[in-house]
Structure formats: C-alpha cells, structure tokens
Amino acid sequence: MKTTISEVGKYVDQSVTIGAWLANKRSSGKIAFLQLRDGTGFIQGVVVKAEVEEDIFKLAKELTQESSLYVTGKVREDDRAPSGYELTVESVEVIQMAEDYPITPKEHGTEFLMDHRHLWLRSRKQHAIMKIRNEIIRATYEFFNEQGFTKIDPPILTGSSAEGTTNLFHTKYFDEDAYLSQSGQLYMEAAAMAFGKVFSFGPTFRAEKSKTRRHLIEFWMIEPEMAFMDHDESLVLQENYVSFVVQAVLQNCKLELKTLERDTATLEKISAPFPRISYDEAISFLQKEGYEIEWGEDFGAPHETAIAEAHEKPVFITNYPKDIKAFYMKPHPERDDVVLCADLIAPEGYGEIIGGSQRIDDAELMKQRYAEHNLSEDAYKWYLDLRKYGTVPHSGFGLGLERTVAWISGTEHVRETIPFPRLLNRLYP
The missing domain is CATH 3.30.930.10 (Bira Bifunctional Protein; Domain 2)
Known part of the structure; x- marks a missing residue:
C-alpha cells in the first residue's frame, strides 16, 4: 500500500510504501534510525539488522542526507514519536543517492541559509x-x-x-x-x-x-x-x-x-x-x-x-x-x-x-x-x-x-x- 507520512495512522500494523527523502540518520550497532520526510511530515524508520536482508541493512547504513527513496515498512504506534507513529523498515529502494548536501545538522549562518x-x-x-x-x-x-x-x-x-x-x-x-x-x-x-x-x-x-x-x-x-x-x-x-x-x-x-x-x-x-x-x-x-x-x-x-x-x-x-x-x-x-x-x-x-x-x-x-x-x-x-x-x-x-x-x-x-x-x-x- 503506497501512502504518505501524514496518512500512516490509517495503516497501523500494516506494511506501507512511502516515497521520501532522508533528512538525517544515526545508527547504533545493529539498528539504523532513518529520519524520513515526504513533504507531508516526518517519521522515523527503524532498520533492525536481524529483521532485514543483509544488503538492505548495508544500504541503510550507507544512505546520505537528502537521498531520495522508496521505503517499505510496517506502521507502529509510538507515543514517543512526535507524530505518534514509527516505521519498522522492511526494504529500501534508492531513487537517487545525494552527494555533499550543503545544509548539514551543524549550525549555519543566516546568509548561508538564505543563499540556500x-x-x-x-x-x-x-x-x-x-x-x-x-x-x-x-x-x-x-x-x-x-x-x-x-x-x-x-x-x-x-x-x-x-x-x-x-x-x-x-x-x-x-x-x-x-x-x-x-x-x-x-x-x-x-x-x-x-x-x-x-x-x-x-x-x-x-x-x-x-x-x-x-x-x-x-x-x-x-x-x-x-x-x-x-x-x-x-x-x-x-x-x-x-x-x-x-x-x-x-x-x-x-x-x-x-x-x-x-x-x-x-x-x-x-x-x-x-x-x-x-x-x-x-x-x-x-x-x-x-x-x-x-x-x-x-x-x-x-x-x-x-x-x-x-x-x-x-x-x-x-x-x-x-x-x-x-x-x-x-x-x-x-x-x-x-x-x-x-x-x-x-x-x-x-x-x-x-x-x-x-x-x-x-x-x-x-x-x-x-x-x-x-x-x-x-x-x-x-x-x-x-x-x-x-x-x-x-x-x-x-x-x-x-x-x-x-x-x-x-x-x-x-x-x-x-x-x-x-x-x-x-x-x-
């Protein structure tokens, strides 16, 4: 089922596919956390090494900021998430791997941000x-x-x-x-x-x-x-x-x-x-x-x-x-x-x-x-x-x-x- 981040609440415990960009990511050993956005909202995608194929986990670790993706996963309710939902990732398809995105999570000056x-x-x-x-x-x-x-x-x-x-x-x-x-x-x-x-x-x-x-x-x-x-x-x-x-x-x-x-x-x-x-x-x-x-x-x-x-x-x-x-x-x-x-x-x-x-x-x-x-x-x-x-x-x-x-x-x-x-x-x- 293809949907958007703003609509995932309709599909709790179901697998959905979302077209998204990678806003940010972090990994903790055997788990990768993907911060995804699609224009309608933001959601965290959780990739657990033991639950996906090896190449999927490897790909998740290699993803770069603002790369475009199709992400398929199961919608979970999560009270800690800002939107109330989280995505347990099952597969990732890269549309384009972005390189050297200029706006990183660090602090940037106003003029730099306005230029971009x-x-x-x-x-x-x-x-x-x-x-x-x-x-x-x-x-x-x-x-x-x-x-x-x-x-x-x-x-x-x-x-x-x-x-x-x-x-x-x-x-x-x-x-x-x-x-x-x-x-x-x-x-x-x-x-x-x-x-x-x-x-x-x-x-x-x-x-x-x-x-x-x-x-x-x-x-x-x-x-x-x-x-x-x-x-x-x-x-x-x-x-x-x-x-x-x-x-x-x-x-x-x-x-x-x-x-x-x-x-x-x-x-x-x-x-x-x-x-x-x-x-x-x-x-x-x-x-x-x-x-x-x-x-x-x-x-x-x-x-x-x-x-x-x-x-x-x-x-x-x-x-x-x-x-x-x-x-x-x-x-x-x-x-x-x-x-x-x-x-x-x-x-x-x-x-x-x-x-x-x-x-x-x-x-x-x-x-x-x-x-x-x-x-x-x-x-x-x-x-x-x-x-x-x-x-x-x-x-x-x-x-x-x-x-x-x-x-x-x-x-x-x-x-x-x-x-x-x-x-x-x-x-x-």
Whole structure:
C-alpha cells in the first residue's frame, strides 16, 4: 500500500510504501534510525539488522542526507514519536543517492541559509512555518466564504499609487508608466460596489529601503472591502477574523507549533473582542512611559511593542491624525484632525498586522483630497466615479500575511515566513 507520512495512522500494523527523502540518520550497532520526510511530515524508520536482508541493512547504513527513496515498512504506534507513529523498515529502494548536501545538522549562518533557501525549506522548522502559513491561508478562505464574501483579484500592474506615496517600483508599460501594486485596495472598493463584500489575496510591493525584521520588499496581503459597513462594524469583522485564524492554527497545526517550540498559552487567549485605544490615549500612555513622542507623529516598532505589552490580546489603535494617513480615509464626524481608521497591533512585539479604515464616500471631499495630495484627477477618475454613481458608506482593511505568520508561529524575522523572501539586498534564489 503506497501512502504518505501524514496518512500512516490509517495503516497501523500494516506494511506501507512511502516515497521520501532522508533528512538525517544515526545508527547504533545493529539498528539504523532513518529520519524520513515526504513533504507531508516526518517519521522515523527503524532498520533492525536481524529483521532485514543483509544488503538492505548495508544500504541503510550507507544512505546520505537528502537521498531520495522508496521505503517499505510496517506502521507502529509510538507515543514517543512526535507524530505518534514509527516505521519498522522492511526494504529500501534508492531513487537517487545525494552527494555533499550543503545544509548539514551543524549550525549555519543566516546568509548561508538564505543563499540556500531552496534547500533550507526542507528543514523541520521551515517546513512547520510554511505549514502554518498554509493553514492561515486556508482558514482565511473558509472565514470569508462563510461570511458571504466574493474573492476578486486586483491587478498587480497599476497606473497609479494606492497610498499616494513614492515608494513604488516603476516599470514601462509599453509607452506608459506603470507600477507594481502596493495594495489592491482601490480596485477592491470598485469590486465592493459590484459584489457587496469582497476580498483579495495577492502579492504587494514596497520599494522601501528597510532592513528591519518586520519588512519585506514583496509580501502578500489579504484585503477585504465591504459596502454598507461602517468603521466600528469593520473592527468587529477584523477581530473575529483574526480570532478564527488563530484558533484554526491551534486546532490544525499542533505538531508544527510543537516543532517550533511555540508557547501556545498566549495564542489560546486570542478571542474577540480585542481592546481598543485611541491614538490620543496611545500618545499619552507612551509619554507616561518615558517615550519622546508628540501628537501627530507616527508610531515606530518600540512604540507599538510598548503598547502591545500592556495588553494580552491584539490591540486596536484608532483615529490617527489625518496628516499621517492615506488620502482616502473618512474624517471623524466630530473632529477634522483625525480619521476613522485603526491599526491592529499583535502581541509579543510583532507590530502592526492590520491597517484599515472607513473610506471617504463623498465625491466633493474626495476631489479636495486629490488636490491636497497632488493626485492626478485623470489617473484617479475611475476611483472618483465610485462616489458619483451610487456611493455608500464602506470600509476595508489589509492584513499582512507574513507578519501574521511570524506572530502566530513565533518566528522572529519575516524572511522565514515566505518561501522565497525579497529583501533589500536579496533577489536570489
């Protein structure tokens, strides 16, 4: 019976064949222990000299790291094994004997591992992080599908900026200027006016020369947009979504969290509602804590970490100053100096994972914002049309996938939360 490591529990006390790679091995006289992986998981294969033909045992002792194999053996329950199962090997067929695999069980520097990212992905910890990333994506689709959202795919090549900034990757689009998208939001607003509730999931690009552990040049975002929804209703959706994703990982990635030695006690507390503080309250708190920050300044990593440490759950910071936020954010109804927006700050120093707001729905106010931000009315005519033809109150947000993976998996640097990271000085492999 041919199967995978993740499915061996169905075949206890039966012989199965698994296509696998040798992650590691050790031998103790008359027994060889093969650490096998097949992409679905890891399992130990035990080769007992007295129970197999002589050439099989000799072959098992000669196997090299990352050699590819077909391994046949009997599935045994073993409470000591991480997966709960072990394989008593009966035969081994070599597909290819690997030579001089560069990533050995010894310590390697970060740059070396990043240069060999195409191979580093095979390791237990990197495998666990990617499985958690996959579960977050799966749970995201489940959540929004259950909430009646339609997935819409915005373009990656655009003729203008979503945020009105200069941190864009420029390219030529035949005879026109074009940019790699920094957000699908504006297009998602158009989609929301057609479908009511929509979400996108795709790559975004920021040409920021940043080297922090929270930044990537290319990263993936989940961007929902909702017609007929105000800012407070959007916050409820956001906290329910994040809670759903965290609980899904706790339920479906127990082995991966254990592999990463993640303290799940903090994750188990993540359930809606989340605390909310205003930007004004955040500034006062930071000043009392001794930080030199004035009203009107944006928060940096140390500020966000200090605020997060005062709460057990993710915390919303609401109503930022208009001058430090994007042009499309709706003004607060009682104050003209702040907007209806919020950033969601993850616990444990992982920073902002969501940015969201209620969008301006008044055409005249939007034209005023165009003028204030020196935005071309020609380039943004289509965006203004959304306010001219059946405008409604609407809100949306964007969740950064890699930062969310980093937080939930307990991974220090976002470069390990995406299969092939693009960093300031890294475009290889």
